[in-house]
Amino acid sequence: MDRRQKKTREAIFNAFCELLSKKHYDQITVGQIIESADIGRATFYAHFETKDFLLKELCEELFCHVFDATVAGGEAHRHIFECDAPSSAFLHLLQHLQNNDRGILNLLVCENNELFLRYFKKSLKELINHQLPNICEKKPEELPDSFWVNHISATFVETVRWWIENGMREDPETLSDYFMTVI
Amino acid sequence: MDRRQKKTREAIFNAFCELLSKKHYDQITVGQIIESADIGRATFYAHFETKDFLLKELCEELFCHVFDATVAGGEAHRHIFECDAPSSAFLHLLQHLQNNDRGILNLLVCENNELFLRYFKKSLKELINHQLPNICEKKPEELPDSFWVNHISATFVETVRWWIENGMREDPETLSDYFMTVI
DNA sequence: AAAAATACTGTACAATAAGTTCGGTATAGA
């Protein structure tokens, strides 16, 4: 990829993240992104069709990174339900979040973050679906699969949301315990 | 209240609900609401400061109605956790939703309904907080109260969301069972 | 029934933002 393109794309992402930490997605205009990234108007539209696509690509990049890092590194065959293992996939995710990779927390801390959480949940569902056989072992048999998967991922997301809303005072281990308890 | 005001307000709500069933909240313009409700531009702004306030008031009216009806009618002293009672508060809510009071389902069925669900969850949390003593009986003692309340209401909302997303094929009783199972 | 108050109409208007166009400049990669 052209070095210029990479630089511009990065500048847009950085500007967007910084703005997201300050105000709600809806309140951010393309003009502000342009000004903050210090690029031309036409350049922005050469990279992203709309603001929505920008968010989409940013989220995909972020989650791709976090989830890949979680699955990799010898953890490939562990799964989210090894609740006794101190290094479960869930815990790994939380630790990644706590590291605040690329200001990811700015996105989570901001007041209205439905869109972000939607992408979060979507990625999570895909992860969980890959582990469906393991997960079904724990499932009460009267529940439909899709209900169960939805419940797991939604609870995961809600756990993280609660964590952030309350100032992230608990450490990832404690939070992981909370999650395992309600599941 | 002036008959004219009531009529106009109603016309706006109806137009808004109909539009919400067809497209995402963000895609709806004040102009479309005005056209659909067949009122003057200034009239809209005389009733609602912004589109956000319109949504807010609509949600409040809807939930106020549903929750009041749930709590009233001899059910006042029942609570959401009487899982064995066929007429638990949860079941009541589901039945209300199924009746599709005032096209409430149009709001839920539409593709992007985060805002609506946010208000839904907010109302729910208030309801649950009123029943906090009962709920804490069931709570695993190591969990913080707020985490538990959040988990209950989030699971409730997610249950309904899943229901709708899958075409509402289950009857309220079955869905109520699912909910009780995962809780 | 007359008068006063209030709600609605409809057009016009300013302000802001989105997204496009295009000629010119700068830079990457061969």
Added chain:
DNA sequence: TCTATACCGAACTTATTGTACAGTATTTTT
């Protein structure tokens, strides 16, 4: 060095928001 292409920047169209105001209709009060 040459060529392709990414960027610049300004102008422009279109769409939407929110306000203003003069005139009309309806409700409420006297």
